[in-house]
Amino acid sequence: MTEQREEELMALEAIFDPSDLEIRQDRCGGKIFIAVDLEEDRQIQVLDEHMQITVHHLPKLALVFTYVDGYPEEKMPEVQIECEWLENVLLREWEAALSDLWQKRQSFGEVVLFEWCQIMKEKSVAMLYAKEFSLSVSTAVLQRIRTYDRIIRGLRMRSCEICFDELLGATFESGSAECNHEFCPNCLKSHCEAKIENGQMTRVLCPSPSCGHPVDGATMKRLVEPKHFERFDQAMLQQVVRSV
Numbered sequence: 690m691t692e693q694r695e696e697e698l699m700a701l702e703a704i705f706d707p708s709d710l711e712i713r714q715d716r717c718g719g720k721i722f723i724a725v726d727l728e729e730d731r732q733i734q735v736l737d738e739h740m741q742i743t744v745h746h747l748p749k750l751a752l753v754f755t756y757v758d759g760y761p762e763e764k765m766p767e768v769q770i771e772c773e774w775l776e777n778v779l780l781r782e783w784e785a786a787l788s789d790l791w792q793k794r795q796s797f798g799e800v801v802l803f804e805w806c807q808i809m810k811e812k813s814v815a816m817l818y819a820k821e822f823s824l825s826v827s828t829a830v831l832q833r834i835r836t837y838d839r840i841i842r843g844l845r846m847r848s849c850e851i852c853f854d855e856l857l858g859a860t861f862e863s864g865s866a867e868c869n870h871e872f873c874p875n876c877l878k879s880h881c882e883a884k885i886e887n888g889q890m891t892r893v894l895c896p897s898p899s900c901g902h903p904v905d906g907a908t909m910k911r912l913v914e915p916k917h918f919e920r921f922d923q924a925m926l927q928q929v930v931r932s933v
């Protein structure tokens with residue numbers, strides 16, 4: 690009986706990345722982190738009572754398990770799903786679904802944790818891909834989701850929408866503070882400088898088609914050549930003076 694559990698733990702150790710698996714020292718339980726992988730073009734709307742953001746990545750779900758006497762022959766492990774961006778009601782429903790799977794398969798006396806992880810993955814992906822799905826969360830959770838998304842996006846290779854070069858996500862620049870469109874610094878620089886050279890200083894917009902948000906001054910200053918920034922800065926100043 691304990692041999693089967695030990696084999697199960699060793700299989701999990703072989704399958705999961707060490708950062709996704711915390712096995713208790715007594716080897717009677719642990720925690721498995723499950724990434725919810727969305728395709729690059731899939732975005733999730735996340736809102737609190739003040740604002741709405743769009744993200745590509747959500748923090749991992751965690752399956753906390755404790756072995757009990759009689760597992761896997763007669764009993765299932767104690768299980769709890771942890772995820773701060775999902776409602777508790779839903780988490781309890783998913784736990785019930787895991788329990789159902791166990792009930793169905795009990796006669797086989799097989800270990801179940803890996804299959805449970807797969808089910809959680811399927812359920813979360815099915816939910817996140819549902820039409821017009823959005824997440825309502827507290828402000829603190831929204832901030833943590835935003836930070837997580839930025840970190841993960843920064844670590845991955847992505848292709849620039851304009852030149853199609855593959856670059857590390859962290860090197861990308863936002864078109865505007867008000868939108869989530871990002872481009873490689875070279876493309877955004879060329880775009881801004883071309884607009885300035887054409888005298889369209891006050892209409893330097895995010896290059897994403899139909900976006901319409903202006904590229905902000907700080908981004909402009911960081912990217913374009915000083916002589917271009919000077920022209921841009923002058924034009925903005927004149928615009929302010931004229932509007933007074």
Ligand SMILES: [Zn+2]
Binds near residue numbers: 849851873
């Ligand atoms: Zn580019």
Ligand SMILES: [Zn+2]
Binds near residue numbers: 869895900902
């Ligand atoms: Zn944009």
